[in-house]
Amino acid sequence: MTYYFTVQEGLDAVCDTIYHLEAFDREAVSAAVPFFLLARKIKATGIKMIMTGLGSGGLYDGLAERFESSNDVNLPTSSTTCVQKLRLLDCAQLHKTAMTWGIESRMPFADTEMLDLQYSLRASWDTSHLPYDGTAMLQRAFQTPIEIDRQMGSLLDPLDNELWSEALQMKAKRRVLPAEYNARSERWPIEIPDTLESYWFRDVYDGYFKATLRVADEIDDC
Numbered sequence: 001m002t003y004y005f006t007v008q009e010g011l012d013a014v015c016d017t018i019y020h021l022e023a024f025d026r027e028a029v030s031a032a033v034p035f036f037l038l039a040r041k042i043k044a045t046g047i048k049m050i051m052t053g054l055g056s057g058g059l060y061d062g063l064a065e066r067f068e069s070s071n072d073v074n075l076p077t078s079s080t081t082c083v084q085k086l087r088l089l090d091c092a093q094l095h096k097t098a099m100t101w102g103i104e105s106r107m108p109f110a111d112t113e114m115l116d117l118q119y120s121l122r123a124s125w126d127t128s129h130l131p132y133d134g135t136a137m138l139q140r141a142f143q144t145p146i147e148i149d150r151q152m153g154s155l156l157d158p159l160d161n162e163l164w165s166e167a168l169q170m171k172a173k174r175r176v177l178p179a180e181y182n183a184r185s186e187r188w189p190i191e192i193p194d195t196l197e198s199y200w201f202r203d204v205y206d207g208y209f210k211a212t213l214r215v216a217d218e219i220d221d222c
Contacts, residue, residue, distance in 0.1 A: 005038075024198070024205035035094060039097050039103055043101035051107075051108060053109060054090050055083060055109035055110040059115070059118045094107075181193075188202060
């Protein structure tokens, strides 16, 4: 089943996504909007729990990990780093957008038993003095000679949607005045926005959370 959302629906959901995601990072917000809308659609069907393949790319060395690794020697390190960083971006996007609508999201590939099993297999593979190949391992597991096409997608794939990216840029141009953008370093000396979209997202974030941050600063000063 495929669910399509319009550009206008996405733009209308930006502010709510920032609020529930509690972040203003341009890539994180623009990629989380489709998940926010999808979670709302799932909620309407009555489904209360979803399972995701997050982590499988890192465990089985998907396309992204192979691209980042210059050779097979660096692949295990790159793969492990990818799995460790899941909680910082991908998991946060999924869990927060899903819980906004009361949906529980689970990650079977991040289960500790699955991780222990996979890395024990990786270790035994290393002793064979052969380059590690996650695809070959899957073929052996399923005992099939059929070529397995495991081209990986990413939670940031929505950024590759030209229509969605252009819509965000156009909305940001209407929301952010040139004078405001030019003075961005005075308003935010740290993590200065480098695009109009980043400025827009940061401005919305401040509208929700700046008062809370000020209270926290006062408490720290006491």
